[in-house]
Amino acid sequence: KESLDQGLQKTKETFFSKITKAIAGKSSVDEEVLDNLEEALVSADVGIETTIQIIKRIEARVARDKYVGAGELNKLLQEEIEAVLVEAPEQGYRNFEIPADKKPYVILVVGVNGVGKTTTIGKLAHNYKKAGKQVILGAADTFRAAAVDQLTIWSERVGVPIVKQAMGSDPGAVAFDTMQSAMAKGADVVIIDTAGRLHNKAHLMEELGKIKRVIKKVVPDAPHEVLLVLDGSTGQNALVQAQQFTATTDVSALAITKLDGTAKGGVVLAIASQLKIPVKYIGVGEKIDDLLIFDRHEFVDSLFK
Numbered sequence: 001k002e003s004l005d006q007g008l009q010k011t012k013e014t015f016f017s018k019i020t021k022a023i024a025g026k027s028s029v030d031e032e033v034l035d036n037l038e039e040a041l042v043s044a045d046v047g048i049e050t051t052i053q054i055i056k057r058i059e060a061r062v063a064r065d066k067y068v069g070a071g072e073l074n075k076l077l078q079e080e081i082e083a084v085l086v087e088a089p090e091q092g093y094r095n096f097e098i099p100a101d102k103k104p105y106v107i108l109v110v111g112v113n114g115v116g117k118t119t120t121i122g123k124l125a126h127n128y129k130k131a132g133k134q135v136i137l138g139a140a141d142t143f144r145a146a147a148v149d150q151l152t153i154w155s156e157r158v159g160v161p162i163v164k165q166a167m168g169s170d171p172g173a174v175a176f177d178t179m180q181s182a183m184a185k186g187a188d189v190v191i192i193d194t195a196g197r198l199h200n201k202a203h204l205m206e207e208l209g210k211i212k213r214v215i216k217k218v219v220p221d222a223p224h225e226v227l228l229v230l231d232g233s234t235g236q237n238a239l240v241q242a243q244q245f246t247a248t249t250d251v252s253a254l255a256i257t258k259l260d261g262t263a264k265g266g267v268v269l270a271i272a273s274q275l276k277i278p279v280k281y282i283g284v285g286e287k288i289d290d291l292l293i294f295d296r297h298e299f300v301d302s303l304f305k
């Protein structure tokens, strides 16, 4: 909770001050309050579509409840913002538990280079290991030597094995090796890194499709999770990137990184509400413990504090 408040500090400063200004001295929700709120939300990187959605909800709520006092306005706003966020359907991941019938639990990690993919994989591996799970990493981003090197450093830091091949080798072959190794070791969790930028969209789609097929050869119902990593500090660009990625491949969950040090954290609301894909994790720093489980209530609550 504390690290969430701390991680969101910059976003909170802008968001809260704008919201506070928007409703300052108001004891009921009139046209002016709604206009001010709209402006505040948009400038906090919540994005136009999500902002309109929130404003509409507030209008409906005010029409229903008739009078809303100044003290209630904050609470109402929080509730309606929270309501546009999707809740992750399955909650076991909050304790880094894995479903009993999914062993090994296979996570395919996708996203553009530089967003914090490797770091997020390292943090995830650390959390699963801490929860007593046997983890194995697969370095299937074979396009950049640095990607394999970075992942290797994380594997050593966390103390989990990594499967890799020479740079430029077939990502499908690395994925297959990783899966076979996981089966041989009786691993609980497999986390596979993928290349973020290939020649074009069709190529990326083909490559990810191939990796998925190879994984299925070993575990037919895997991957159990396709985690898209996005850089929250890029604001609305992260939303655009997310839309492009989800048009390319099925994504089941999101991790939004670098929310520390940015005032654009409102984009989490835009991404979560527009894509209808649950945000599972948020990154609030470069260190191993700087990955938080996303909770929409806690998140919105923290923005308003």
Ligand code: GDP
Pocket (backbone or CB within 6 Å): 112, 113, 114, 115, 116, 117, 118, 119, 120, 150, 257, 258, 259, 260, 261, 282, 283, 284, 285, 286, 290
């Ligand atoms: P990749 O290319 O997507 O694998 O990105 P990396 O994992 O190598 O991360 C790129 C840079 O972002 C590195 O310097 C990381 O330390 C940094 N980074 C990753 N996640 C976070 C985060 O949540 N907060 C901050 N401040 N930096 C992060």
